[in-house]
Amino acid sequence: MADPTGWRPPSTLPEIAFAGRSNVGKSSLLNRLVGHGKLARVSSTPGRTREVNFFRINDAFVIADLPGYGYARVAKSQRAAWRPLIEGYLERSPTLRGVVLLIDARREPTDDDLAMTGYLAELGAPTLVAITKADKLKPREAAARGVAIARALRIDEEQVVTTSANTGSGRDELAEAIEALLSAEPWRVG
Numbered sequence: 001m002a003d004p005t006g007w008r009p010p011s012t013l014p015e016i017a018f019a020g021r022s023n024v025g026k027s028s029l030l031n032r033l034v035g036h037g038k039l040a041r042v043s044s045t046p047g048r049t050r051e052v053n054f055f056r057i058n059d060a061f062v063i064a065d066l067p068g069y070g071y072a073r074v075a076k077s078q079r080a081a082w083r084p085l086i087e088g089y090l091e092r093s094p095t096l097r098g099v100v101l102l103i104d105a106r107r108e109p110t111d112d113d114l115a116m117t118g119y120l121a122e123l124g125a126p127t128l129v130a131i132t133k134a135d136k137l138k139p140r141e142a143a144a145r146g147v148a149i150a151r152a153l154r155i156d157e158e159q160v161v162t163t164s165a166n167t168g169s170g171r172d173e174l175a176e177a178i179e180a181l182l183s184a185e186p187w188r189v190g
């Protein structure tokens with residue numbers, strides 16, 4: 001899906017979206033989650049994913065990999081482009097069961113992250129926070145970052161999972177949390 005009102009696959013299966021700033025590790029964590037290293041394209045060039053990409057998993061549910069937001073070095077005309085597209089996606093996803101918001105363990109949440117959590121809270125969409133790249137910190141530091149980030153975003157600590165796409169830590173916990181979202185009562189009526 002490339003435009004807020006453009007084509008998107010029909011919403012037949014329940015859907016989970018991965019959101020977060022550019023380069024936070026969305027595509028990498030998605031690949032780790034499903035155990036398929038090359039499903040979503042990973043790039044060291046931030047801002048690589050500019051569309052919403054849909055991945056059907058086991059014919060059971062769909063993960064939507066959203067374009068990363070907030071990368072300053074993309075062309076000015078592209079910089080604010082994420083917002084209409086992400087909002088258009090969220091508005092046009094009747095089977096959406098929840099959003100996984102990714103935050104880099106080493107960084108403070110940005111204004112864009114806060115805008116995103118605010119928007120999701122307003123919408124009422126169940127939200128998990130996945131702390132990414134935990135391998136770059138000592139385990140105890142990573143846990144402390146999770147607590148601080150939850151507080152900054154006003155997200156319940158219970159909804160935070162600390163992960164590393166590189167080592168696979170937190171993968172099972174994330175899978176369980178996503179399963180819980182998929183089996184919960186839909187928050188949104190078709």
Ligand SMILES: Nc1nc2c(ncn2[C@@H]2O[C@H](COP(=O)(O)OP(=O)(O)OP(=O)(O)O)[C@@H](O)[C@H]2O)c(=O)[nH]1
Nearest residue numbers: 022023024025026027028043047048049068165166
């Ligand atoms: N050390 C470490 N690096 C990671 C991890 N996950 C991703 N990376 C690196 O971070 C960079 C960005 O990863 P992507 O998965 O492409 O990030 P993205 O959020 O999909 O980026 P966009 O599509 O541009 O928004 C790549 O160089 C990855 O190798 C991780 O768990 N640990």
Ligand SMILES: [Mg+2]
Nearest residue numbers: 026027041049
């Ligand atoms: Mg990506």
